[in-house]
Amino acid sequence: MAKGILENNENYQPGLSIDCVIFGFHDNQLKVLLIKTPYEDKWSLPGGFVPIDQDIDTAAVTVLNKRTGIEGIFLRQFATFGRVKRNDKHFENKILEHLKIPEKARKWFTQRFVTIGYYALVDFLKAIPQKENNKGSIEWIDHKEVPELILDHKEILDKALHTLRIELNLMPIGYNLLPEKFTMPELQKLYETILDKKLDRRNFLRKINNIGILNKLEEKKSNVAHKAPNLYVFDKDKYEEVLKNGLNQGW
């Protein structure tokens, strides 16, 4: 947590925080970036407060960078969490004690907080978190093996995953997550990993081709015994266009 806020919390929006759910994909694994809290045996999403002079979208980038050292990620706002009982007095007291927060700042930290959720999907081999100053460790953890999280962070994580899965029906994904040249099974496996279910090969092929963002290459995958699979690349212009306008498989 930023030292500055202890002394000068008028520089931050009161009662408002940001939490980031960073999903990482690589080689058919879907992970999520979590921080081990030093004050109890739980983990948390990377989160923080909103500088009074920053747009919330900018603040999300700031928060993620401060907590993890990661930059250059496009964060998408997905929901705001504001149940009254998400504020947990027991938990607050542990933090206050651990961080040795002075009396005069306690009121600020223990006020009711509403938090805005942001999420992103990146390649976890390319987004390398740095250790925090205050010795909390940061790790990419498999999304099926998420340990106990503080406050309502599990709910925030679940909602982000739900949103990501819905986004698959609205947006193309895969760029920056797959090798530049990839096979159809590799692309299908990306979708299967995020959706956590098997997809029918022929249906997938038909639907993905309908979107019109793939170029099939002449060359085939080498070093493969027997039947070499076709290689594809994303058509970057069409990909960007669909990203902007949506898949529009709708009405």
Added chain:
Amino acid sequence: MAKGILENNENYQPGLSIDCVIFGFHDNQLKVLLIKTPYEDKWSLPGGFVPIDQDIDTAAVTVLNKRTGIEGIFLRQFATFGRVKRNDKHFENKILEHLKIPEKARKWFTQRFVTIGYYALVDFLKAIPQKENNKGSIEWIDHKEVPELILDHKEILDKALHTLRIELNLMPIGYNLLPEKFTMPELQKLYETILDKKLDRRNFLRKINNIGILNKLEEKKSNVAHKAPNLYVFDKDKYEEVLKNGLNQGW
């Protein structure tokens, strides 16, 4: 605006507001519920502040009811708006003056505000707004004839409409917006009105039937010359099921 907040703003979450975009459909018209501001020649979305002891979802219901008298509407959170420059000093001064806000409360009203957007789609003949105490009039206005709005309310409205259109691909709609028994052209017209475009009749028929939420009735529409169209009702159980699980026309 609630009188109470002028005297006791500790009962409200600081720097956080809620704005509601209420769409109304009836007879192939899509309208939006707007309030005429008494302090300048602009309109606003019905909005207000978050009671410190209410979940934000509950606060949205409270806010809508206080500003319009409308109740019993399911409000869906869609986005939070937090650009720094959405806070307009010129506008604030007008409100402060108009509402005769005492000096000691001014700091609270002029702090930076982030606002959470909620939206709903209702039948505008069934949701009847009441006049506000402070003489601002409330009206259902055609979504294509929206007058100038305060602050970033136009952006909030546009985002809500965009979200509503995307939701058409994810959820069934129409229940409570159409007569109990309706024709296929009536249902198609609902979609066309929201999407603001013509749809192909046969495609629409195929897609809507695939969802499996309609029951075709034996009886046909009466009082119609020549070919009487078929009548349909929603299968409420299936409708609820799809509402819960999503259309799942996806992967």
